[in-house]
Amino acid sequence: MSWTGDPIWLADVLRAAGLTVIEHEGWRTRGHGDFRDLRGVLCHHTAGGSANDWRVVQNGRIDLPGPLSQLVLERDGTYRVIAAGVCWHAGRGSWPGWPTNNANYHVIGIEAVSRGDGTDWTPAQLDAYKRGCAAILARIGRDAEDCVAHREYSHEGKIDPAGIDMAEFRRDVQAFIDRKDAPMSAAEVKQIQDFIVGFCGPISSDVKDIREQLCGGRQRDAGMFGGWEQLDGMTVVDALADVMGRLKALESRGV
Ligand SMILES: [Zn+2]
Structure with missing residues (x-):
């Protein structure tokens, strides 16, 4: 799947990858006009x-x-979303599959905060750099080959991003795209924790005894425990058994 037009999904896609995002007003x-088809990340x-x-x-600048x-x-791994339209960052240069001297209309630019001497990258920043590139590339249907350093593209002697080995960087980006060898980020773990608290919190504050929590509260007063509406009428035990069964089925299919 490729994408043509402005990437108005940028903030959502980065957040979905577990990253912290600040959306700048407007x-x-x-931007300087609209994107054509998107082919990569610079x-x-x-x-x-x-x-x-x-x-x-x-x-x-002036x-x-x-x-x-x-x-x-x-530097702490937070992304600022500045623009959805075309930006002036690529300059003259070339990369296989990209239009020579015209990449601004086809690639998304990420400016990572750094002195530029290659020595001040933080682990959180490098991790977020790779995860962000992977999330964007997956969204536009490209792989890590289209994750390019400005110095690799530029015919104007650019050196950025200094200190980053792009072969290693692309290998990690591809792993994130494939979701192989990709450990969960702290933000992803927190998302799951928030989900569990959000889901279980209202249930546990609502019920009066443990039978209700396990079996459903609707018919309690009649002495019947008919399951939970949220679980398609199943009790917690039956719903768990159902989930386990589905997981086993997926496992046996090698998913
Ligand atoms: Zn640059």
């Missing part, structure tokens, strides 16, 4: 390293009007 309509460093680096990316890329990746 990002959906910010990786940069800001060459600043401060918490204010995003301001230049959003507002631009010689180059912003936005300068769709995303900024902070």
